[in-house]
Amino acid sequence: MGSAGPDIADIDFDDLTSPKLTDVQRQVLEFTEANRVDLGIDAMLAEAIDQAGVGDDLNDTDGFGDRLTAHVAAIESDEGLRELTRSTLRQRIVRLLRNRLSLTELIKRYPEIESIPIEKPFIVVGMPRSGTTHLVNLIAADPRRRALPYWESQDPMPARGQGPDSFGVDPRYARAKAEHEGLMASAPLIAAMHDRFPEAIEEEVELLDLDLASYVLEWHARVPVWRDYYLGLDQRRHYAYLKKVLQALTFLRGPRTWILKSPQHCEQLGPLMATFPDATVAFTHRDPVAVIQSAITMMAYSDRLRRTSIDPAWLLDYWSDRVHRLLGAxxxxxxxxxAERSIDISFHHLNGNEMPLLDELYQRGGVELMPKVRRCFQHYLDDNPRGKHGRIRYDLQRHFGISADELRGRFGFYFDRFDVSPE
Structure with missing residues (x-):
C-alpha cells in the first residue's frame, strides 16, 4: 500500500524507501521549499522575547548559550533537511526559548515554586515501542496523578496575556490540535505508529529541552554531533532543571504526584534517581528487533517529507547503534x-496482564489502588485496544537489507539480563 490512504486492519509500506507522494504532500513541499529558512540565533531570540512578553533573561548561568549554539550548529550540519523540517525546527527553537523566558519570569514572581515537592513519582523507563506509551497513558488515568499531555509538553508555560478564550480553550491546546490535524492530512499513517494527539501523554524530555539538554533532536535530524555533545553533558544539572519545570507546572495546575516516562532515562538512571530519589520505576522490555524496526520504519516514512532523500542503511546503522547504547546503559x-521500588515488565506479558502489573507497581510505590481508580484503568483499557489505528507490517529484509536474527544477534547482553522474548 502506498500513501493514498491507510487500511486500518493491515498497513504495508510498499513505497517506504521510494515514496509516492500524495497531491497534498507535493503541494506542501512545493510551498515550503521556495525559501531558505534562516536559523540565526539573534532573530530567533528576538522572536521568542516578543512572544513571551517578558524580559530577555534566559537564566544563562550554566552555559545555556553554548548549548543553543551547539544545537543550531548541529541542525546546520545536516545538509539533507528540507526547508519544511528546518522551518519546523526553527519554530521549535523559538518555542523552547519563549517557554524558558516565561519560566524564568514566573519563578521570579513566585520563588516559592522551587520549594514545591515532587512526591513519589512513578517513572516508566524503556525503549520506544516497548509499551511505555501504553503504560504511561494507562497510569495517567489515575485522577490523583499529574501527567503531561502532548499539548502542554510543547508549550508548558503560558505566555503573558494569552489565557483561555471565551469558550475556555487554552490557545496552546488549540495550536497543538491544529498542528495534529495538519499532520494527519499530510502523513496520515503516523497515527498507526505513534499518534501524538493533543491529549496523549507525552515524554518530559520535551521539558528537559527547555534547557537544551536532551536527545530529542536526534529524532528530528541526522545529528551524530549533537548525540556526542549531549552525552558529554552533566545531566544531574539538567535533570534538576527538569524538576524545576515540573514544579512550575505543578504550581500552575496540580496535583503534585506525577507519572513520567522517557526512553532517554535508560542511559540517565544516575541523574534520574539523584533528582527523584523516592521514585518508583517501571522498566519495560521488548525484543530490540521490534523496537528498531518500528523506529526506523517510522523515521523512513516521516523522511519522505522531512528530507531530500531516504537512506535506509543510515537509519539502520544509526538507530541500531543508538538502541544498543541505550540498552547497554x-x-x-x-x-x-x-529493587523494592521498581519492577521489570516484559512486553509479551504486558497486554492483557495490566491490572496485576499495576497492583505490583502501586504496592512497591506505597500507593493504595482504590476501586474507583481500578475502574478508571479498566475504562482506559476498554477504549484503547492494541492496534486501534491499524497494524504495521514490518519487513526488515525488504526495506533495510537485514534479517531479524542478524539484527537480534547484536543484543545478546540484553537478552541475558532481562526476560525478553524474540518476536
Missing part, C-alpha cells in the same frame, strides 16, 4: 534503582 545501571 540500562543493563549497566539497572541496579541504581532499588
Amino acid at each position: 540500562c543493563v549497566r545501571d539497572r541496579d541504581l534503582v532499588p
Whole structure:
C-alpha cells in the first residue's frame, strides 16, 4: 500500500524507501521549499522575547548559550533537511526559548515554586515501542496523578496575556490540535505508529529541552554531533532543571504526584534517581528487533517529507547503534534503582496482564489502588485496544537489507539480563 490512504486492519509500506507522494504532500513541499529558512540565533531570540512578553533573561548561568549554539550548529550540519523540517525546527527553537523566558519570569514572581515537592513519582523507563506509551497513558488515568499531555509538553508555560478564550480553550491546546490535524492530512499513517494527539501523554524530555539538554533532536535530524555533545553533558544539572519545570507546572495546575516516562532515562538512571530519589520505576522490555524496526520504519516514512532523500542503511546503522547504547546503559545501571521500588515488565506479558502489573507497581510505590481508580484503568483499557489505528507490517529484509536474527544477534547482553522474548 502506498500513501493514498491507510487500511486500518493491515498497513504495508510498499513505497517506504521510494515514496509516492500524495497531491497534498507535493503541494506542501512545493510551498515550503521556495525559501531558505534562516536559523540565526539573534532573530530567533528576538522572536521568542516578543512572544513571551517578558524580559530577555534566559537564566544563562550554566552555559545555556553554548548549548543553543551547539544545537543550531548541529541542525546546520545536516545538509539533507528540507526547508519544511528546518522551518519546523526553527519554530521549535523559538518555542523552547519563549517557554524558558516565561519560566524564568514566573519563578521570579513566585520563588516559592522551587520549594514545591515532587512526591513519589512513578517513572516508566524503556525503549520506544516497548509499551511505555501504553503504560504511561494507562497510569495517567489515575485522577490523583499529574501527567503531561502532548499539548502542554510543547508549550508548558503560558505566555503573558494569552489565557483561555471565551469558550475556555487554552490557545496552546488549540495550536497543538491544529498542528495534529495538519499532520494527519499530510502523513496520515503516523497515527498507526505513534499518534501524538493533543491529549496523549507525552515524554518530559520535551521539558528537559527547555534547557537544551536532551536527545530529542536526534529524532528530528541526522545529528551524530549533537548525540556526542549531549552525552558529554552533566545531566544531574539538567535533570534538576527538569524538576524545576515540573514544579512550575505543578504550581500552575496540580496535583503534585506525577507519572513520567522517557526512553532517554535508560542511559540517565544516575541523574534520574539523584533528582527523584523516592521514585518508583517501571522498566519495560521488548525484543530490540521490534523496537528498531518500528523506529526506523517510522523515521523512513516521516523522511519522505522531512528530507531530500531516504537512506535506509543510515537509519539502520544509526538507530541500531543508538538502541544498543541505550540498552547497554540500562543493563549497566539497572541496579541504581532499588529493587523494592521498581519492577521489570516484559512486553509479551504486558497486554492483557495490566491490572496485576499495576497492583505490583502501586504496592512497591506505597500507593493504595482504590476501586474507583481500578475502574478508571479498566475504562482506559476498554477504549484503547492494541492496534486501534491499524497494524504495521514490518519487513526488515525488504526495506533495510537485514534479517531479524542478524539484527537480534547484536543484543545478546540484553537478552541475558532481562526476560525478553524474540518476536
